[in-house]
Amino acid sequence: MQFRILGSVEVALDDRPLNVGGYKQRAALVVLLLSPNRVVLADRMIHELWGEEAPRQAAGSLQAYISNLRRVLEPDRAPREPARLLRSQPGGYLLAVEPGQIDAWRFEQLAGEGRGRLRAGHPGAASEALTKALEEWRGPALAEFRDEPFASAEAARLEELRAVALEDRIAADLARGEHGAVIAELQGLVAQEPLREQLWAHLILALYRSGRQGDALAAYRSCRRTLDEELGIEPGPTLRQLERDVLAQAPSLEWAPAAAEPAAPAASSASLVFRDGSERLHVFPLDDGDRRITIGREAAADIRLSWDARVSRLHAELTCQDEGWSVADEGMSSNGSYVNDERIRAPRPLADGDELRFGETVMTFRSAQQSGATKTILA
Numbered sequence: 001m002q003f004r005i006l007g008s009v010e011v012a013l014d015d016r017p018l019n020v021g022g023y024k025q026r027a028a029l030v031v032l033l034l035s036p037n038r039v040v041l042a043d044r045m046i047h048e049l050w051g052e053e054a055p056r057q058a059a060g061s062l063q064a065y066i067s068n069l070r071r072v073l074e075p076d077r078a079p080r081e082p083a084r085l086l087r088s089q090p091g092g093y094l095l096a097v098e099p100g101q102i103d104a105w106r107f108e109q110l111a112g113e114g115r116g117r118l119r120a121g122h123p124g125a126a127s128e129a130l131t132k133a134l135e136e137w138r139g140p141a142l143a144e145f146r147d148e149p150f151a152s153a154e155a156a157r158l159e160e161l162r163a164v165a166l167e168d169r170i171a172a173d174l175a176r177g178e179h180g181a182v183i184a185e186l187q188g189l190v191a192q193e194p195l196r197e198q199l200w201a202h203l204i205l206a207l208y209r210s211g212r213q214g215d216a217l218a219a220y221r222s223c224r225r226t227l228d229e230e231l232g233i234e235p236g237p238t239l240r241q242l243e244r245d246v247l248a249q250a251p252s253l254e255w256a257p258a259a260a261e262p263a264a265p266a267a268s269s270a271s272l273v274f275r276d277g278s279e280r281l282h283v284f285p286l287d288d289g290d291r292r293i294t295i296g297r298e299a300a301a302d303i304r305l306s307w308d309a310r311v312s313r314l315h316a317e318l319t320c321q322d323e324g325w326s327v328a329d330e331g332m333s334s335n336g337s338y339v340n341d342e343r344i345r346a347p348r349p350l351a352d353g354d355e356l357r358f359g360e361t362v363m364t365f366r367s368a369q370q371s372g373a374t375k376t377i378l379a
Contacts, residue, residue: 001013001073001085001097001101002015002101002102002103003033003097003101003102003103004102004103004138005030005033005102005103005104005141005142005158006103006104006107006136006137006138006139006141006158006162007137007138007139007140007141007143008138008139008143008144009026009029009030009033009142009143009144009145011029011072011073018072018073019072020069020072021065021068021069021072023144024049024061024065025065025068025069026144026145027048027049027145027148027150028045028049028062028065028066028069029069029095030142030145030150030151031044031045031048031049031150032045032086032093032094032095033095033097033102034150034151034154035095035279036095036096036097036102036281037094037095037096037097038094039089039090039091039092039093039094040092040093040094041091041092042059042062042091042092042093043091043092044092045062045092045093046058046059046062048148048149048150049062049150051149066086066088066093069086070083070085070086073085073086074086084096085097099273099283099366103136104136104141104158105283106133106136107133107134107136107137107158107161107162107165108133108161108283109133109283109285110129110130110132110133110136111129111130111133111161111164111165111168112285113129113285114126114127114128114129114130114133114165114168114169114172115130115165115168116285117129118130118168118171118172118175123171123172123173123175123176124172124176126168126169126172126175127169127172127173127176130165130166130168130169130172131169133165134162134165134166134169137162140155140159141154141155141158141159141162142154142155142158163193163196166189167196167198167199167202170182170185170186170199170202171202174202174205174206174209174255177255177257179205179206179209179210179255180206180210182202182206183203183206183207183210186199186202186203186206187203190203190219190222190223194223194226194230195226195227195230195231197223197227197235197236197238197239200219200220200222200223200235200239201238201239201242203219204216204219204220204223204239204242204243204246205242205253207219208246208253209253209254209255213246213249216246217243217246217247220235220239220242220243220246223235223239270285270286270324270325270350270365270366270367271283271284271285271286271365271366272284272286272303272318272356272363272364272365272366273363273364273366274361274362274363274364275361275362276305276307277307277308278307283366284303286318286320286325291319291320292317292318292319292320293317293318293319294314294316294317295311295315295316295317295318295358296311296312296313296314296315296316296330297311297312297313297315298313298314301313301314305358305359305361308358308359308360308361309359310335310359310360311335311358311359311360311361312330312335314330315329315330315337315358315359316328316329316330316337316358317330318350319347324349324350324367325349325350325365325367326347326348326349326350327339327344327347327348327350327356328344328346328347328348329344329345335358335359337356337357337358338356338357338358339354339355339356339357340354340355341355341357350365350367351365351367352365352366352367353365353366
């Protein structure tokens, strides 16, 4: 079962789209999809679907939508058998899904991997991962619901992540020496998004590296004029420095092929899934090469839980050995660290699905080697 929100909302089984009903019923599914694996109270769903003017029959209509969705999502479920995907919970409903079942999660995982590989100096692998991430998109995020209050913020967030992933992919292509191949694409992009300075910077660099210094300077002037007319501002310091470098024909702008791109790191074998203080979902990939991941409130922590007052400055650490990942408490907090509600006193090996708790923050450990699950990262 696949759930698709990067475009019009769809549910597909074996790549075959399913009929999930009319607008309100589909909206109910979206509300659940935006809080996967969490209980969504029925009262909240009614408010999201009908607003302050909910009709008297709203509760009954919602129950009918849930019943209809269950028949679509689990057509082979026996009449009295408990639902596995769309579950009833006290006061509400829960949509139980794996990360790989939602296209937005797959997109964010691939985009995160691509960004990490780009920063690590692996532009070829970065471009490949980012291209796959962008291929998940079929149109505007949550297309038919993007103006609904319950979906507008998430739609905007996903669109911004898409724009950043595209900028990263072009940066990777430029690092590979594909400057001539991206010029036409960039010219179209700056026409569509004239206020995104990073796109202008990519275009200026691509033109300069293609032996078109005059066109590069003309692109800078177009960017400067657009920003002045639209916002009354000058280009930022990065663009201003880029113009100076183009004028000076700075050697730093030249592209030089690397002798050989180092082998890209393998995809993450495990991840931690958790929500921050704003209920935003994060999936932090655990690469085998990391060996040590720190968790705490201090800025230097690899996973910083700054919103959780019950987490100490350096609360716990995860380590990777040949036999897999384990977690240990750093002993700096009276609150301790827990795995599956059991306080740990010594390093504890982790298995797929283990629930970790640090202060008030709960994380789920996912191991692709153990479960085959796709991992995601939210930037």
